[in-house]
Amino acid sequence: MNYDNRHNRNISDDTVDRRIDMFLDNYRSGNDVDVERIKILTRDKIRRERMQNRMIVRRRILQWAAVAAIVAVVVCVSFWIMRPVSAIDLSEASDATLAEAGYTTVTVPAGERREITLSDGSVIIANSCTVIKYPAEFDGVERRIFADGEVYCRIAKDADHPFVVESNGFDIRVLGTTFNVRNSSDSTASVVLVEGAVEISTDSHNCVKMRPNHLVDLCAGNITSMRSVNPADYTSWIDYKLHLDGEPLSEVIKRLNAFYDLNVTCDSALAGVKIYGKLNLKGEASEVLNSIQTIVPMNMERHGRDVRLRPIQESDLPS
DSSP states (O other): OOOOHHHHTTOOHHHHHHHHHHHHHHHOOTTOOOHHHHHHHHHHHHHHHHHHHHHHHHHHHHHHHHHHHHHHHHHHHHHHHHOOGGGSOTTTSOHHHHHHTTEEEEEOOTTOOEEEEOTTSOEEEEOTTOEEEEESSOOSSSEEEEEESEEEEEOOOOTTSOEEEEOSSEEEEESSOEEEEEEOTTSEEEEEEEESOEEEEETTSOEEEEOTTEEEEEETTEEEEEEEOOTHHHHGGGGTEEEEEEEEHHHHHHHHHHHHTOEEEEOHHHHTOEEEEEEETTSOHHHHHHHHHHHSOOEEEEETTEEEEEOOOGGGSOO
């Protein structure tokens, strides 16, 4: 006697008994039929089938749970192994965290500069007082480094893996190009494109595409202007020169302080004086300051590394 197992799964024992009685009433023939024995055997068969069905269901649930657990582990491991470089916050992560992830952090002391060749062949020249964070090997869909200070970048071309320079408040995305990035302590920054093409995107969701000979000014993570310039005026520092085209004396002093590891200050009356010309940074700091003094009449008070620039007073003039 066979019953469809699909109908036996949710039928109570009382219902089974009633159905068996109805079946036997229809087919009973005299006293030769042991009704009670048939009922017992039938109920035992149904119970065994129910038990088997429950075991099959449980086994399938356990199998699917095991498969789901394995898939979850594989996904997590794959995500960790194949995670993009951008998953690490280069601007906030500690040197120890970056070192564990295969990154190197270079801090260029005042008065020095470093040239770094990356694993893809790109060359980064870092000016004084600059911090660079970069991986031993690039992986993932993009090549990403962090720079705070001033860097001159010659990026190896790789159309399949864009290069990203992450800085304070903005990113520069390139495929292969040459450009200069400079951050200042007053939250201002500038990007000068020498050749190629770059796209700047900021934390405040500004975005601009640059062409060669363009300069973009930024302040606190916002793009404030874009204009045409002579890139050589902004990249001459890599040849130990400063091309000055109307830069205020206060800005020139900042650059000299970083380059020569000095502490030069100037009177507010001199801070806005614009400087034109070229300064040769291969000489001593005193030679450079003397050159500036020939352009801007002023007095210099020197005490070791400390230098104060102030306007010439009448009392300073010969009687």
